[in-house]
Amino acid sequence: MKQFFIVVAVVVAATHFSYAQKIEATVIDAQSREPVAYASVGVVERPLGPLADTVGHFSLDVPMELDGDSLRISCVGYGELTMSVADARKCKEFSLEAVEYLLPEVEVMPIEPKAKHYGRKSAKGSMFLVVEGDCGAGKEMGMQFKTKKRAWIKNVSFAIVENDSMLVRMPFRLNLYKTQGDKYTNNLVSSHQFLYTKDAIENGRFIFQLPTPIAIDKGDYVIAVEFLENFPNLNFQMRTSIMTGHTFYRYAPQSSWKKIPLGSTLAIDVAEEK
Secondary structure, three states: OOOHHHHHHHHOOOOOOOEEEEEEEEEEEEOOOOOOOOOOEEEOOOOOOOOOOOEEEEEEEHHHOOOOOOOOEEEOOOEEEEEHHHHHOOOOOOEEEEOOOOOOOOOOOOOOEEEEEEOOOOOOOOEEEEOOOOOOOOEEEEEEEEEEOOOOEEEEEOOOOOOOEEOOOOEEEEEEEEEEEEEEEOOOOOEEEEEHHHOOOEEOEEEEEEEEEEEOOOEEEEEEEOOOOOOOOOEEEEOOOOOOOOEEOOOOOOOEEEEOOOOOEEEEEEEEEO
16 A cells, blocks of 8 residues: 555556557636646546646647547636547647636634534554655545534645655645535635645644635535646655545546545644534
8 A cells, every 4th residue: 555646546547558649738718818827637537637837838648549538628717628639639729718706705704613623633654645746746635524514614734754755845726625426526716726845844744724714515525635746756655544534536637536445644624613
């Protein structure tokens, strides 16, 4: 299990095809014509897909055998764009339409909410969850939680193994999915990005305090952190062991979610109605 994420990457990508052809293009805002940074690009339900970079550019090798599959491009704040891989090969530019959400009135947390913590408090364990950095951009790691009342997510945190080759810096995107069976629906109407740095670790844990708590209704959720850049020659490892819960992950944007019976060190603090 020590190399789980690496093994998954190799095994899944090794369902191999004979010949791949590159799709190289830019994702832009349909109205402003400005690039859409970090747009998620991928072959639906396949472990194939990058994130667009900060200027909306991406490059993706897709086997010819998948021409009948669907390519999907998405980003928080925009409508999804889906087309066949065969049609996508003809494009050098993809336009996303901004979506206007009807935002609810700003809700104020109760004066005396009930404080709740979801996730592991301990970062100990004899096994490791490992994220491969050479193609890390677009990978997501998450944890499931359930609220029985209205709640507000205040922060997200994680603990990683500290060593000479540990990840030093990484921009992350925080994603929140409402779950129903095998369906995962992104529950955010605006993007939440944060910068992790090694120097910001305190008492073994990095904590991102949300500027404004995220209000959620009661229900089942997966909260996930998404790597926005590759990190070759560095490692991102979490200690784990059996009987520590489950970790949800996906190998690439638009790929299917997987679950393993080992808990990550992801955790959140929540204010919940009494």
